[in-house]
Amino acid sequence: MTGKDQGKKQDTSRRGFLKATAIAGAAAAAAPAILRGEEVKRAFKVALIGCGGRGSDALINNHHQAAKNLNKKLGWNLEIQVVATGDFVKGKAEGVGKRYGLGADKCFGGADCYKKVIEAGPEIVLMAQPPVFRPLHFEACIAAGKHVFFEKPSAVDPVGVRRVIKAGEAAKAKKLVVVAGTQRRHSKGYNERWRDIKDGALGRVMGGRVAWNMGWIFSNKDINATKPEQLVGSGAWQLWSEMSGDHICEQHVHNLDIANWYLDAHPLSAAGFGYRIARKAGNMYDFFSGDLEYPKGVHIHSMCRQIGGCWDWVGEEFTYEKNKPNGFKNETPDPYEEPGYEGGDYVAEHAHLLWTLVKEKELNEAQNVAWATAVAIMIRESAYSGQRISWADMYDKLNPKDPKKWFDLQLSPTAEDFEKGDVKMLKDGDIRAPGKA
Numbered sequence: 001m002t003g004k005d006q007g008k009k010q011d012t013s014r015r016g017f018l019k020a021t022a023i024a025g026a027a028a029a030a031a032p033a034i035l036r037g038e039e040v041k042r043a044f045k046v047a048l049i050g051c052g053g054r055g056s057d058a059l060i061n062n063h064h065q066a067a068k069n070l071n072k073k074l075g076w077n078l079e080i081q082v083v084a085t086g087d088f089v090k091g092k093a094e095g096v097g098k099r100y101g102l103g104a105d106k107c108f109g110g111a112d113c114y115k116k117v118i119e120a121g122p123e124i125v126l127m128a129q130p131p132v133f134r135p136l137h138f139e140a141c142i143a144a145g146k147h148v149f150f151e152k153p154s155a156v157d158p159v160g161v162r163r164v165i166k167a168g169e170a171a172k173a174k175k176l177v178v179v180a181g182t183q184r185r186h187s188k189g190y191n192e193r194w195r196d197i198k199d200g201a202l203g204r205v206m207g208g209r210v211a212w213n214m215g216w217i218f219s220n221k222d223i224n225a226t227k228p229e230q231l232v233g234s235g236a237w238q239l240w241s242e243m244s245g246d247h248i249c250e251q252h253v254h255n256l257d258i259a260n261w262y263l264d265a266h267p268l269s270a271a272g273f274g275y276r277i278a279r280k281a282g283n284m285y286d287f288f289s290g291d292l293e294y295p296k297g298v299h300i301h302s303m304c305r306q307i308g309g310c311w312d313w314v315g316e317e318f319t320y321e322k323n324k325p326n327g328f329k330n331e332t333p334d335p336y337e338e339p340g341y342e343g344g345d346y347v348a349e350h351a352h353l354l355w356t357l358v359k360e361k362e363l364n365e366a367q368n369v370a371w372a373t374a375v376a377i378m379i380r381e382s383a384y385s386g387q388r389i390s391w392a393d394m395y396d397k398l399n400p401k402d403p404k405k406w407f408d409l410q411l412s413p414t415a416e417d418f419e420k421g422d423v424k425m426l427k428d429g430d431i432r433a434p435g436k437a
């Protein structure tokens, strides 16, 4: 979805409001939910795949809180019913399930736990498993007609990015709601800036810099993995490029998403640099820096680093053609004015998902998060290989003259390998590095 589409689809004008209410009223007779005018009573069956830190927080604190916030603010009566949980480690699924009175038969373990979670009949699936699994699990949810909240990044390689885009298009055709954990899109401040850009208050975005520079966040002890669970277990999967996409995908994806959003485009090419100075465990780099060339000659500098004792900065800054005039009023409505932004971005993204479902509006962030992930992968591969990479080679078509075959790049082991139990172990410190010695 482009920024332009977002403005169109989130019609919160009075006419749009009345229309949504009328549709809701008409649907009330057929749907199990009771929707009369603005009186809303509805129970959502929800499931979680990936019961680690983020997944449990998303379900326990954010999703439930979002329903409470909407109930308080709009006088609705939404109820969240947790029907299943799934995790590679069954005990973790049971730990979260227990909070909602789920028996062990509704808490699934193993690499195929996502299939059993889907079969348990949720209407909404929340996902916070390691990124390598996301394209496969997302496809399965969309094929089964589930609304989805999935964490970022959406994949670890170009093949995965395209799978998410394709499944996202299928979701659109089925009118399923898809929200991604790139939570800045659900922040009031970021939406205000987007509306200023869209309505011309600032003119063109001429250039900028985006960054996620921070200190060490993972243990540096070798993993010496001999079993699949050591590659995907908590605290370990982030360190493997094949599981997480490297920290550029894992964290910097948030900032890259803002560049795509505000420029209403994806970059045409990326030239990346990076290396691993002190990290020993896993195989990801310590830092990346990249030049992104967007249409109309706009360049964005991307930086991300996980090294202690350095300049830390997480954010996005752009140079605009002009200053916002005093008293400027936006024509584009705030897409989320009615549900609001209470509780911060982590809660708001779930409130916007539930509000969109009740209002029978459209919200599909699959392409947004796939594009942001795609940019992170371009910079990463450019840094690993020392080559400049074009979007056309990596995502649009297989260029027969492209000896690197970026389009076909798929990291291994894949999600399917985990399911088959055919997982090639990765070695600490076995990194790809640019150039020739």
Ligand SMILES: NC(=O)c1ccc[n+]([C@@H]2O[C@H](COP(=O)([O-])OP(=O)(O)OC[C@H]3O[C@@H](n4cnc5c(N)ncnc54)[C@H](O)[C@@H]3O)[C@@H](O)[C@H]2O)c1
Binding pocket: 049, 050, 051, 052, 053, 054, 055, 086, 087, 088, 089, 092, 110, 111, 113, 114, 128, 129, 130, 131, 133, 151, 152, 153, 181, 182, 183, 232, 233, 234, 235, 250, 418
């Ligand atoms: N939006 C944000 O600000 C934010 C913050 C933190 C994490 N995240 C994202 O959430 C995701 C999870 O991060 P986390 O910190 O919770 O990690 P975590 O390691 O705490 O949790 C991941 C869980 O997934 C489980 N898992 C592994 N393979 C699985 C599979 N095949 N099927 C089901 N479950 C599987 C693991 O056992 C673990 O419990 C990451 O993609 C991360 O980027 C986003």
